[in-house]
Amino acid sequence: MPATEPPPRDISAEVRRKVGASFGIDPARYDRTRPPYPQALIDRIVAGSPGPDVLNVGCGTGIEARQFRTAGCAVLGVEPDARMADFARHDGLVVEVARFEEWDRRNRDFDAVVAGTAWHWVDPVAGAAAAARALRPGGRIALFWHVFELPAAVTETFAAIHRRLLPGSAFRMPASGRALDGYEGIFINSANGIRDSGGFGAVERWRFDWERYYTRDEWLDQMPTQGSLTQAPPEVVEQVLDGVGATIDDMGGGFTMPYSTVAVTAVRAAR
Template structure:
């Protein structure tokens, strides 16, 4: 599962799915990742389940099984696909069945499901090949839903983060302007790529966007626990990570030791049409 504070659509001379080293950096501390990363709104999980023809769910890029466990709690049977064996091992320990492979290379072996979901992961997958594979495994009427948690930092937290990032990482793209703008707008390129891939892959209804707004209160400890799992920090040297965490921790202390984050969870979703 992406979240960078705040996480814009990944930008590089390469497409995100061509930068596997970033996606595969998260397994270096799978336990922290599972403990610290935010969950997804129950309302979204319930809507995906209600909009699918049955209980069989394939969780693409399942990581440690955060979304998979939420779908299981909603009454679904879930199989995960995850390329990082370290993440998959923890998911299995937590009760999720996982095939270790990339989704593009995954062999369905004749299996069919009622929903294909991907939390914080679809941008690491070739959007056309991924949609075509989803169409292959979905039963008619089945649903593809790729979703992301997008957070918008409070202005005072954003200003502090931008200052700390500039000091520790002079080449960081996280300017104050980027951190305080409407974060969902920054993700729109990513959403559009996902929707275009679904259209180009064929076999689906026209994609829709669903949005779910919610809030979460972070203590200093909880936020600093999550930060090393974020893409912006996951590949930094340990001394730079420590510098960023020290600066951010001091700022949160100055604000009273906690803050409230506003989240928008956005799903790009479509229904499998025609015969399987």
């Protein structure tokens, strides 16, 4: 999500369900446009877990699940959107359709519970408690997000059109500000949920910085997969893409995006 679009923090369970289940409108687009996670993050989680059994919460189309599978893990996905789950299964992943807070663990245990850019759609306290129940002692919870900093001109264009056409959106669209600042509440809420569950040791935060170049068409292809637009009327999406596309054209047709991938993580205490 862009600097102007931190996920909403104080949202009702109804909104959390509705928006969290909206990303399957076009799973193929989501899968091809959303970037994978830094290999250093995957390797650190695997090395810091007692075994290879990974539970991937909100696995979506399977982006991070495939990365953990390549790293030698046995991955089970839990995904609330049946369309996303079906897409992930086409690549051989095992996925169960459920919201994590309501998922039936059936006495299965795991060495890691991970969630990539998904935990803000999970109740942070109920989710952490469910993760603690699913983890073996010494198992790791790792919740991580891509945070990226759009060029100021793109941010301002997106924010202005979004506020004008979708004034009642749950997504706050400030015209400026550091992307990491917008996500700080998400990181804090997630860490507090882990602590409040009573099942984990000290909470750590890891950060991995990297960058990627986007052409105009590549960025416009990703934008409709973002939470601020997945439920927007098609004519609104079209106006947003037209405006942002014109801004990128004025910049020369592309830009380099700085990313920070941030993980909130802790180890399961002995039961």
